Amino acid sequence: MTPTLTVLLCLGLCWCPWDQVQAGILPKPSIWADPSPMVTIGSPVTIWCKGSLQADVYNLYKERVSLPWMTRILPNPSNKNSFLIKSTSSQHAGLYQCAYHSIVNMLSERTDLLLLVVTGVGTAPSLSAQPSPVVASGGHVSLSCSLQNTSGIFHLLKEGGADPPRHMESRLHAGRWQAIFPVSPVSTSHAGTYRCYVSPSSYPHVWSQPSDPLHIEVTGSQPQDYTVGNLIQMGVAGLILLVLGVLLFQARKSPRRTHHAART
Structure with missing residues (x-):
């Protein structure tokens, strides 16, 4: 053949x-x-x-x-x-x-x-940000995807982003099935619009209708606590002043001793 x-x-x-x-x-x-x-x-x-x-x-x-x-x-x-x-x-x-x-x-x-x-197969879940959708750079935020009566796999997707979707099995909490996606530390690359979907565990590639869009805004750097650093700096400054005071006191006494020795 x-x-x-x-x-x-x-x-x-x-x-x-x-x-x-x-x-x-x-x-x-x-x-x-x-x-x-x-x-x-x-x-x-x-x-x-x-x-x-x-x-x-x-x-x-x-x-x-x-x-x-x-x-x-x-x-x-x-x-x-x-x-x-x-x-x-x-x-x-x-x-x-x-x-x-x-x-x-x-x-x-x-x-x-x-x-x-x-x-587009099934009811859309809801998406929220905790503690707030406005977060400082370097801080943290959690995106919660939930649905009342449907369990399965939740999918978090950033619109227009290069990163692949994140997936998580749902858990029952306060009568709702939900998945919490932590984002930490937050950077400017995390800013944007997010949506989430849910799919049955047996059909993970068949997703529901999308949630309403959630916009995450990233502001300037997160305020830092400088209390310990300030205390250390004040302590070092005080020690330097003390040393300078001792040296100045000794310097003032030395000429007197020299003059007294000469008279003797």
Whole structure:
């Protein structure tokens, strides 16, 4: 059987014995989501896979399974391909990878994992700052995400920030499920707008509607207590004055002694 016919028969629809052998010969592809890997339920999203100019088949894998979730056979070789999801549902949330085939070099290795998060499923939690959303630089603040009747995993996200979301299991406190995210010491980089989400523990990539935005303002440096330092400085100054007084007293007595010795 020729290599071309073998590729056309496999195309990810069956397990091919040369998959393991040939994987890694081609350049490793990359994967990303447009417009974002966080998608509101019902909205479209496109998953892009970029490979090699010799690629003529692209496979999209979901949740690390061996068989492709979607396959695209290109009429002409191309270094990238798109997989469109017209209306995102909770079933689309999860981890994705892609790989590509080449008639000459067979199968590439898979990309790094892409996490697709679907939001807008369930009631929005509330978000608050303790003791205050206005905090001095160097101080501390705690962001509390809570919900009345729903437990699960809370997710804290800073809008426009480069840092990844923070995640924490909820705990029951005063009749509400909550997660407290401490921020300490606070710096100017912590200023900005935050939102939080909640997801079931069994479906951690399906998030609720977002909380109302919470803006954290960072002011100047936190006032410091200089009492101990001032006491030390005053003590040193007093000791220096005492030494100077003793030296001055001795200096005034020395000429008298000299004069008295001369008269004698």
